[in-house]
Amino acid sequence: MENKSTMVVFNGDLDKAIASFIIATGSAAMGNQVTMFFTFWGLNILRKNESVPVKKTFLEGMFGLMMPRGPENLGISKMNMGGLGSKMMKYIMRKKNIATLQELMETAKELDVKIIACAMSMDVLGITEAELIDGIEYAGVATYLAEADQSRLNLFI
Template sequence: MDAGLTEQLEELRARVESLEQGGQENKLSMVVFSGDLDRALASFIIATGAAAMGMEVMMFFTFWGTPLLRDPKKSAPGKDMMGTMFGAMLPKGAPAAKLSKMHFGGLGTRMMQGLMAQKNVASLPQMIDLAAELGVRICICDLSMSLMGFTRQEMLDYPDLLYCGVATFLEQAMGSKVQLFI
């Protein structure tokens, strides 16, 4: 058989396989919209589980999920009034996240954190570290950061942290086998 014809046949075979799989790759793309402790834990448990199974994982933090990635040890001086207000009203990083239900003025959150420690369940900051070790990519929504007055200087030191818009996330999600919104 002609080499050119063999090459065309292989290309067609690859296209058919891609169409049979829906053009999707072994990827997980996740929108993290909530900054609640229980939802954030679920997000990181799913993300690290997928990464451990060999999936490429991207977490897109937007709106109320964005404050989870603030570093409690960092400050960002020179913010405008709205940025200062958002900064004061929203949790400063993962350690400050609260339960979505049964918070009870902080008591429910402390009880859950104590129970997690007792049962050797990783804390949210530990889950973030594990995600970094497993190569989970994190993207923070530029628009959300701008609206809430957050700066890059106050975010966590996370390997290859990406600041992007929705188009970058959607490009990733279009080829993903799994897409989640938490």
Template sequence: MSTKKKTTIVLFSGEYDKAMAAYIIANGAAAYDHEVTIFHTFWGLNALRKAEHVPVKKGFMEKLFGKMMPRGADKMGLSNMNYLGMGPKMIKDVIKKHNAMPLPQLVEMAQELDVKLTACTMTMDLLGLQKEELLDGIEYGGVAAYIGDAEDGNVSLFI
């Protein structure tokens, strides 16, 4: 067993601001030398979607879900003040102005810092998302994988 401390985050939400909070905490914990896991379930899975369209075989419902959900971190809306997409544009402007990191770069940095990004396979099935549509280098698992990481964790969050 490793002596490193652990941070585990469940990212359930699919909004830009909430995902940004999750990824900032994850990167901060990695800087604390923690072993960090972000478990993506339901709408949080969209943070792991590739920005480009990936042709995969899908049924009607899966196709519809795929179209209705944001394709990747950059396309997510805000949990507050979304204003039909104006909000995210404004937030991205102030992120640039204040030299903060946009969400896609936070995801990239998390991967560089060896944050374990896990996709919940059960909700992938529900939402019709396939491995090919998600980022490379991530892991796949269910509740047992998450509890396995979290049971001897020090920081655990649900966002």
């Protein structure tokens, strides 16, 4: 068992994304090697803000249109109220000088947190590499499991 922490980030809600990056950066700051495996709706956290022109099937296009693009556009898991709850939470966090999701993601990069996008989920949801942020890796569940088996802390978020 090494000083490793591994997280599956399945949900793409702003609040759960913030929680996962606070745990990830905190764990990395304590000297652990942290891996975050983004799968299903969690992939939306890694999407670029702007629309990227990629060829998609009709259904892939529909999923792509309906899913939020990146940290700016995520809803919260409770009391989202059509985006109002998400706006309220972001406003309060800015007022209180709490790091935003974007800042937490920058910190994660600086602390060498390994960010992996789940290749199978990308295939299912029709998300291409061009649509996701730079500096991340692409892999399958075997890669996740190899990391998880060596990790002291494992979470599914």
